[in-house]
Amino acid sequence: MEIPVIDLTPYVDAVSGKFSCDQLLHPELKAMCSEVSRILREYGALLVRDPRCSTEDNNRFIDMMEKYFEQPDEVKRVQERPHQHYQVGSTPGGVEIPRSMVDLEMQKKLKQLPKDRQPTIPTTPDLKSRYMWRVGPRPTKTRFQELNSEPVLPEGFPEWKPIMDSWGLKMISTVEAVAELAAIGFDLPNDSFTNLMKLGPHLLAPTGSDLGRHGEEGTVFAGYHYDINFLTIHYKSKFPGLSIWLRSGEKLEVKVPEGCLLIQAGKQLEWMTAGDCKAGMHEVVVTKSTLKAIEAAKKENRSLWRVSSTLFSNVASDAVLKPLGHFATSPLAVNYPAMYAGDYFEKELSVIKLKGKVGA
Template sequence: MSEQIPVLDLAPLQDGAPGALDRLGEELRRAFTEVGFYFVRNHGIPQSLLDATFEAAERFHAQPIEAKLALKINEHNIGYMPMRGATTRVNAVGDVALPNANEAIFFKRDLPADHPDVLANVRFRGRNQWPELPGFREQVLQACDAFEGLGLRLLPLYARALGLEPGFFAPYFDEPMYTLRMSHYPQQEPTAPENEFGIAPHVDTSFMTILAQNRIPGLSLRMPSGEWVDAPAPEGALLINGGMMLRRWTDKRFLATPHRVINRSGRERYAIPFFMDAGYRAVMAPITADSSPADDRTGREPPITYPDFMTGYQRSNFHHAADDKAEKVQMQGA
């Protein structure tokens, strides 16, 4: 299985080796046209930081339910989502399953109270909700900074994979939208219904998902052959994939590969995926195969922005967003 998922080693790029960017861009192109996932090594994020972030996720979910519900998820998709608080619909693969058997807390960029978007109540640009756990906020922010930094360093590879200049994506990611999700998957009993999953088969919504490898099994991928296989966890590597936004932006040339989680390990499982997208107001017009200038592109989908896309997704999949109150939040600048 590990041989089927490409491994990109960033060391030559960091060392300034001649031709490294073009070689890695070609490897990335193959990864996204043949598999939809890839590993990255020598990524610059210390294992100690990842371990501490997993520990923070475990500390959060070990709290009493009352403490967690005090931070209940809101229309900005920030806060705590209780167990079975989401059903995979918009991005489902196959039939819609039962509500997902996990709980999670979501964090976005940590905006100050006087930020213009916060003051205007712009959707998905609200303030984070923090638990009263010593050192927790600092750990989450450190992890977000590290993941964001890696994502930005990878953007030139994505551009070269599409035959574009290395700096093509930079203006779109001046202040990227991102979400760190800290998930808890309890042990699923053998008697659980067949269509209940930790997370049902789905594709991500994001441009880029960075996943710190989990030593407790449960994640599986649907390979191009249609076979579901367990995801490996090679030491020192991060697993990265693209989602619906990347596929749309690349005019469907890049894959968004389905995956799912089933936790029958006998242990509690935690995950800390980091979902990264372009800036809130960036207009993403499909990048067609001829790589024509942005204003002249006529792809298979119309241009879209982050709030346009995420509003429909959230209302369809997250139970807390399925009522009219979420529509009262302004969509300024969208």
């Protein structure tokens, strides 16, 4: 089974005025809206092609991040900001706790799955490192300052800010396209999600996993979890290892075709659809496919850091997170009470041990 691919070119043409008809009412786009919402509902993820996001953009970004992660730990430690919940700057490996490690009810359900569908239940914090770079404008006033802090700029990378901002904004544009298409597919006004994303604490958040040190099969870099944001987007990684779980419970090792981006549903989308679209569960583990990619990289003398081009799009921290439109009348809406998105986010950060490390 493979995740379906959606080509966003018709949408990009529509919003750039190339269609003579009224943008999203074009029959081709209406069909695309239904397909996007269906795939997100059934798979918790979808693959897209966006002519605005190129392989060259991603390669430039990945090359720079490989150099950053290859630095000694003491150099990267200067960019750590635990007092800001690690929501900007560097997060070392061994800090973030995957939810499946602390959620006993989740563990109980996972053990009931067939063996070939069970994730690897981690016993230690995630080995992955991460860098959080805030993308886009921030609110001038907010109840949640730590979630909307200014980004941290590392020394020795003069190209850092233009590369991070350019690539981050391009991927946000892709997310906004999918958000509009999904909203229409879910029978909501097309700007239902994008309006709530304005001034959101969007994070370009590449992960770095050291396959040179931890390249054994079965090694867990990111334990089984869901994302707590709205939609997560990644470009193709040089090393496989990401597996997702479909709504049906099937486990699928993700294969991202060349030129495609992977988008995953996060908990905020689940909240706004009252569970009609569930947050996608996933993990990053060294697999046989990863081992083959490691051997190829060694032969070509390439970096053994597995870098993801992850971007977390978010609802604005001061916006109210609640079921939207007709989802508010769903019997399941009671499970998704209205609350500030920032309150929800900080609650989740506490569970995975990113909030409260220093003075909080």
